[in-house]
Amino acid sequence: MNRTAAGKTRSSPSSPTLTPLLRSDLHDEEADISTPSQPLSWDSLRRQARQLENEIELKLASLSKFGATTTARQQQQQPDTAFTDAKDGQEKEIDQLLNKLQExxxxxxxxxxRPSATPTNPSMMHMLERHKNILYDYTKEFRRVKANIRAARDKADLMNQVQNEIRIFNAGNGDNADYYLTERNRVESSHQMADMIIDQAYATRQDVSRQGRTIQGFNTKIVGVMGHIPGINNLISRINTRRERDTLIMAGVISTCIILIILYWLRT
Known part of the structure; x- marks a missing residue:
């Protein structure tokens, strides 16, 4: 019992000394984990940006050559899968370089x-704006080149399709040349007949116009004669008056006869 108690009394002082050591080790590990990696300096970032800009410029020039070659191949109807894959890979590389430059x-x-880490000056701000403008220009140029390549490829495909359709049409219609020639002759004959009918219609129109002018001349002469001889107007007016009087007399006689017939019919 005494030995056991003595062992307990000896081991009890050692436990407080281990706890601070364990805590210090855990604190050191947490400090190592929480400590961030040192960021790149301004000079290294600037060199990296310039290097990326040079690479992007070279890639864009190469991609423009790809566009011209693509148009020539499409016009010559020479599809090449390897060439297309190379162009797509070039576009992918440029896209990745633009993303790296943005980062x-x-x-x-x-x-x-962080002005405490690196003192800033106007030249650094100006350089940063310059790199941003270069990134914007390269991105715009990249989109323009891609659009031009796509438009050239679509145009070449359309031209090839039209040429193929014309070739197929000419090949399929070679046997029907005689039939089309006969139909053409018939159409020309119909046109000639229509021209003849139109000429006859114009001639008839001219005759009618001539007759109308002749009748109008007669009317003019009659009016002139009536103007020179005033007695004719009086004679014509008397004739018209007598005709109206005769008409009234005939109307009265007919009415009287009708009335007498009705009365006779009622009495009987």
Missing amino acids: TINSMSQVLD
């Missing part, structure tokens, strides 16, 4: 946002 510019902006 580099963002890192440069973050460096300038």
Whole structure:
């Protein structure tokens, strides 16, 4: 019992000494995990941005040559899968380089946002804006080149399709040349007949116009004669008056006869 108690009394002082050591080790591990990696400096980021810009410029020039070659191959009807894959790979590389340049510019902006780590000056701000403008120009140029390649490929495909359709049409209609020639002769005959009918119609119209002018001349002469001889107007007016009087007399006689017939019919 005494030995056991002594063992307990000896082991009890050692336990407080282990706890601080364990805590210090855990604290050191947490400090190592929480400590961030050191960011790149301004100079290294600037060199990286320039390198990416040079690579993008070379890739864009190469992609433009790909576009011209694509148009020539499409016009010559020489499809090449390897060539298309190379062009697609070139576009993918340029896209990746643009993304890397964007990330580099963002890192440069973050460096300038920490004035305690790196003292900023107007030249650094100007350089950052210049890199942003270059990125914008390269992105715009990349989209323009892609659009031009796509438009050239679509145009060449359309031209090839039209040429193929014309070739097929000519090949299929070679046997029907005689039939089309006969139909053409019939159409020309119909046109000639229509022209003859139109000429006859114009001639008839001219005759009718001539007769109308002749009748109008007669009327003019009659009016002139009546103007020179005033007695004719009086004679014509008397004739018209007598005709009206005769008409009234005939109407009265007919009415009287009808009335007498009705009365006779009623009495009987």
